[in-house]
Amino acid sequence: MATRTEPICALVADDEAPARRRIADLLARDRSIGKVVLAENGVDALTKIREAAPDIVFLDVQMPGLDGLGVADAMGGKMPLTVFVTAYDRFAIHAFERDAVDYLLKPFSDRRYEQMMCRVKERLADLRSRGEEGGSTIGPELLKLIEKRSTPGGIWEWIAIKSRDTTRLLMTDDIDWVEAAGVYVSIHAKGEEFLYRAGLTAVASRLDPFRFVRIHRTSIVNVKSIALLERRSHGEFDVILHCGKRLPMSRTYRDTVEAVLGQPL
Incomplete structure (x- = not known):
């Protein structure tokens, strides 16, 4: 157990104030x-993990912008001891895939909280006895991306396709691929093609x-739309979509594709 000379720092992240207070009040009773x-x-949790270097983090799974699972992913394996807190048990497998110490289902009793602690x-005592500590290795580019994802409209979930008298909202998740077409891009989704006035680089940004990857200077694909990667010569591939x-x-873009897939081709 941690001693009084080694007080524990805990961080509680939840977008609902009553839920934060519930855990904070329980922690306040603990002399350790x-x-x-x-x-x-x-996003606030990521910033404060970097600043405070807590020993324990209590993370709500569902938060707007960046959820608790996303926080753990963004830490890149350098997450402090983590307890996920949620009202839904369906996230348990995802939590333990991220090395969660425990998983608290709301509402939880004081006894369940004590078991978890x-x-x-x-x-924590085992880690300290071996001289191991958690740490943050979040780079500035990843922080920029996280901030963008937490800002409404920063990362598109919809693209507004305008015609003469109407504007059609196209879900980006339905897009199979996007290709350059002069001062436009051609967006291919569900067997249809739409012109959107913007450059390919602007749309890619x-x-x-995590879902779209550039495979050529003229094209971007939705990873979930890829069926096969067929090797050609000199390290190049053909990307064959489900359609x-x-x-x-x-x-040129092979490294980028491998980074998104998380494995070599």
Whole structure:
């Protein structure tokens, strides 16, 4: 167990004030807790994890902008001991995939909280006895992306396709691929084609980089639309979509594709 000479710093992140107070009040009764830091959303939590270097983090799974699972992913394996807190049990598998120490289902009893804290303190004592600590390795580019994702309209969920008298809202998740077409881009979605007045680079900067990847100077694809990658010569591939469309992938963008997939081609 942690001693009085090693007070525990805990961070509580939840977008609902009553939920934050519930855990903060329980922590305040514990003499081994030296400091409690509160965060109102995922981006706030990331910033305060960097600043306060807490020993334990209590993360609400569902928060606007950046959720608790996204916070853990953004930390890149350097997350402090983490307890996910949520009203839904369907996120449990995702939580433990991120090495969660425990998973509190709202509403939880004081007894359930105490059981969780015993487990957390045992784990923390073990880490401290071995001289191991958590840490943050969030780079500035990732922070920019996180901030963009937390801003309404920063990352497009919809594209407004304008015609003479109407504006059609096209969900970006329905897009299969986007290709350059002069001062326009041609957007292909659900078997239809739409012209949008913007450059390919400008559109790429507003699409979710975890879902869309540039494969050529003239084209971007939705990763979920890819069926096959067919190797050609000199490190190049053909990208074959579920709809049957075949697009060239130049070796210039191979590293980018591998980074999005998280594995080599």
